[in-house]
Amino acid sequence: MEWRKLLAVTALSLSPLLAASANDELIKLSADAKDWAMPTHDYSAQRYSSLSQINRENVKSLRPVWTFSTGVLRGHEGAPLVIGDVMFVHTPFPNIVYALDLNHEGRVIWKYEPHQDPSVIPVMCCDTVNRGLSYADGKIILSQADTTLVALNAKTGEVEWSVKNGDPAKGETSTGAPVVVKDKVLVGVSGGEFGVQGRLTAYSLKDGTPAWKAFSVGPDDQILFDPAKTTVLGKPVGANSSLSTWQGDQWKIGGGATWGWISYDPKLNLVYYGSGNPSTWNPTQRPGDNKWSMTIFARNPDTGVARWVYQMTPHDEWDYDGINEMILADIPVKGTPTKALVHFDRNGFGYTLNRETGELLVAEKFDPKVNWATHVDLKTGRPEVVAQYSTDKNGADHNSEGICPAALGSKDEQPAAFSPKTGLFYVPTNHVCMDYEPFKVSYTAGQPYVGATLSMFPPKGETNLGNFIAWDAGSGKIVWSDPEPFSAWGGALTTAGDVAFYGTLEGYLKAVDVKTGKELYRFKTPSGIIGNVMTYEHAGKQYVAVLSGVGGWAGIGLAAGLTKGTDGLGAVGAYKALSNYTQLGGNLTVFGLE
Amino acid sequence: MFVRVLAVVVTTAALLSATQSGGRAGDKPYVVKDGKTNQATYNGWRRYSDSCLRCHGPDGAGSSYAPNLIQSLKSMSEDKFRDTVMGGRVNVSQSNQNVMPSFADVEDVAMYLDDIYAYLKARSDGVLDRGRPERFKEAP
Numbered sequence: 240m241e242w243r244k245l246l247a248v249t250a251l252s253l254s255p256l257l258a259a260s261a262n263d264e265l266i267k268l269s270a271d272a273k274d275w276a277m278p279t280h281d282y283s284a285q286r287y288s289s290l291s292q293i294n295r296e297n298v299k300s301l302r303p304v305w306t307f308s309t310g311v312l313r314g315h316e317g318a319p320l321v322i323g324d325v326m327f328v329h330t331p332f333p334n335i336v337y338a339l340d341l342n343h344e345g346r347v348i349w350k351y352e353p354h355q356d357p358s359v360i361p362v363m364c365c366d367t368v369n370r371g372l373s374y375a376d377g378k379i380i381l382s383q384a385d386t387t388l389v390a391l392n393a394k395t396g397e398v399e400w401s402v403k404n405g406d407p408a409k410g411e412t413s414t415g416a417p418v419v420v421k422d423k424v425l426v427g428v429s430g431g432e433f434g435v436q437g438r439l440t441a442y443s444l445k446d447g448t449p450a451w452k453a454f455s456v457g458p459d460d461q462i463l464f465d466p467a468k469t470t471v472l473g474k475p476v477g478a479n480s481s482l483s484t485w486q487g488d489q490w491k492i493g494g495g496a497t498w499g500w501i502s503y504d505p506k507l508n509l510v511y512y513g514s515g516n517p518s519t520w521n522p523t524q525r526p527g528d529n530k531w532s533m534t535i536f537a538r539n540p541d542t543g544v545a546r547w548v549y550q551m552t553p554h555d556e557w558d559y560d561g562i563n564e565m566i567l568a569d570i571p572v573k574g575t576p577t578k579a580l581v582h583f584d585r586n587g588f589g590y591t592l593n594r595e596t597g598e599l600l601v602a603e604k605f606d607p608k609v610n611w612a613t614h615v616d617l618k619t620g621r622p623e624v625v626a627q628y629s630t631d632k633n634g635a636d637h638n639s640e641g642i643c644p645a646a647l648g649s650k651d652e653q654p655a656a657f658s659p660k661t662g663l664f665y666v667p668t669n670h671v672c673m674d675y676e677p678f679k680v681s682y683t684a685g686q687p688y689v690g691a692t693l694s695m696f697p698p699k700g701e702t703n704l705g706n707f708i709a710w711d712a713g714s715g716k717i718v719w720s721d722p723e724p725f726s727a728w729g730g731a732l733t734t735a736g737d738v739a740f741y742g743t744l745e746g747y748l749k750a751v752d753v754k755t756g757k758e759l760y761r762f763k764t765p766s767g768i769i770g771n772v773m774t775y776e777h778a779g780k781q782y783v784a785v786l787s788g789v790g791g792w793a794g795i796g797l798a799a800g801l802t803k804g805t806d807g808l809g810a811v812g813a814y815k816a817l818s819n820y821t822q823l824g825g826n827l828t829v830f831g832l833e
Numbered sequence: 834m835f836v837r838v839l840a841v842v843v844t845t846a847a848l849l850s851a852t853q854s855g856g857r858a859g860d861k862p863y864v865v866k867d868g869k870t871n872q873a874t875y876n877g878w879r880r881y882s883d884s885c886l887r888c889h890g891p892d893g894a895g896s897s898y899a900p901n902l903i904q905s906l907k908s909m910s911e912d913k914f915r916d917t918v919m920g921g922r923v924n925v926s927q928s929n930q931n932v933m934p935s936f937a938d939v940e941d942v943a944m945y946l947d948d949i950y951a952y953l954k955a956r957s958d959g960v961l962d963r964g965r966p967e968r969f970k971e972a973p
Contacts, residue, residue: 799894
């Protein structure tokens with residue numbers, strides 16, 4: 240029982256005083272609407288701001304008030320932080336961090352540029368993105384592309400400590416934002432297309448000392464499961480719950496990367512995050528459920544031990560990573576007030592779970608075109624896969640056609656937002672289908688381990704590749720849906736001003752009415768938006784800010800337009816190439832009402 | 834297990850066909866008839882999709898991350914293409930962070946480099962459309 244030993248050691252080394260202080264500071268900061276203190280705005284990842292100066296009536300008068308070029312021309316995901324008078328901006332590789340003075344329209348207070356071996360660049364699947372920084376205890380925490388986790392002095396930019404979290408030579412890289420919980424920094428790893436063994440790792444906030452490491456796949460002592468106490472849908476998970484679902488040693492290169500967002504419930508003392516695809520993309524090469532890839536994890540942040548798990552897509556056959564954000568909200572579910580976790584998965588289902596127990600309450604399609612499964616059985620938790628779209632049943636070297644959604648997912652990492660005022664979720668979505676043909680591949684450390692071909696196109700008869708939707712997670716229904724010409728790949732923001740903001744791949748910042756979805760404002764920024772909209776208050780005024788810089792999976796899959804299915808679309812088909820609308824960039828645009 | 838065996842057989846068949854019938858018709862590395870390709874060129878698309886797509890975009894069409902290879906092959910020689918794939922390329926400056934790794938040790942690329950080149954050249958010459966190429970029946 241290796242994990243018990245680990246538990247004891249961790250408990251001993253824990254300093255309760257420090258734990259309390261860092262945690263309280265962050266909770267206080269994120270409760271102050273003037274700041275934007277976390278990558279997810281707050282621990283619940285609701286991305287809701289109680290600021291209301293900019294509202295439904297006056298948002299039409301919004302205008303850019305200052306801009307900042309990051310000097311990097313790659314996909315800009317995530318959002319800056321604002322702590323007091325300082326804004327912290329991150330970039331894709333080479334992962335520059337800027338501290339900008341809000342009292343002087345973004346004058347640079349300090350700049351940190353790490354020296355990283357550029358050989359990490361081609362090991363990053365789908366662009367050199369980075370999803371942002373965390374702040375705690377006077378430090379800015381950055382997880383660099385080469386997996387170096389570094390703590391910078393927030394006042395000076397000097398390195399306080401630095402630790403290596405992975406090995407790019409094995410395909411391990413970093414794109415996700417680290418999160419600080421109590422006295423620890425939690426960080427994931429990328430590399431599902433390179434056969435990594437995904438994991439979440441905790442380091443001491445004080446000095447970077449490793450505290451615990453919880454793999455997504457592998458033996459119980461590596462995944463930190465207690466066979467009797469860790470549950471799945473309310474029942475103990477039992478021994479070897481991951482190992483028994485893999486053939487031989489395949490779990491060692493089994494994927495389950497943890498490149499998404501992390502949220503936290505301080506009262507339940509549980510962190511929530513998801514794991515990505517099992518490696519390879521060829522399902523016939525890895526028989527079994529491949530647990531715990533494609534899984535929602537609830538873990539104790541002090542020990543790493545899993546409280547509950549739920550696998551959304553057993554034995555993935557389509558690359559539907561489960562890493563999208565877990566939004567924590569107390570909402571009525573089918574009439575009962577519930578401590579809910581709401582998750583919009585790549586696989587096209589919007590899941591509502593009890594975040595205390597992991598019980599599955601709602602699983603409904605948030606894009607009506609989703610066709611790979613008819614429904615999810617709420618008792619077993621399993622999707623009912625449609626044979627026609629099963630790339631495993633159809634077998635290797637068979638082209639399975641017309642699967643919705645595409646490997647991009649019905650939604651990727653771009654986070655949704657929740658408004659406690661309407662009780663609804665606001666979700667940027669992809670509306671793209673695919674043909675998928677798996678074939679045999681061999682594994683070479685540090686090299687792509689994919690094994691499938693992919694052709695993407697819009698759903699039959701449709702001309703839009705995305706939607707921005709309002710979702711009722713208590714019933715699993717779309718309330719309204721705004722079509723977007725391209726996948727909506729910018730993260731959403733809701734405010735007490737009854738406005739939802741999001742960014743588009745052409746580069747528009749858009750504001751819509753939370754009640755109706757009616758567009759209230761748009762502005763075309765210098766490049767496509769795959770970053771997340773954020774808001775803050777400075778010197779008594781509310782601002783809205785977003786990073787532009789097209790790229791990521793969207794930039795790779797859509798830059799040159801889609802493969803087919805555009806025949807019936809006439810002129811619309813011709814304009815589907817994103818490169819006709821926007822080019823590379825790296826800009827922060829700050830909007831205000833003055 | 835059957836699936837595995839089958840996959841091996843298919844791969845072997847692809848190899849054989851590459852050496853037997855995938856050869857060059859005149860100075861062209863590919864064979865395309867009525868928009869359909871031979872097995873070798875088709876295999877090039879598959880291997881491209883496996884190892885190259887995640888940077889260079891679907892069908893060699895380029896992305897926000899790496900160059901459009903349809904354009905590149907209009908001026909790049911076959912030797913230069915082979916050297917670049919096998920040796921990699923680094924172009925890092927103040928405004929550029931382009932790095933292509935060496936694929937010399939990657940079986941699925943090194944073994945099928947002829948096929949990958951044939952596919953991309955067919956695309957570059959404008960004789961092959963985007964998407965999954967259809968194959969014509971080859972003489973056994």
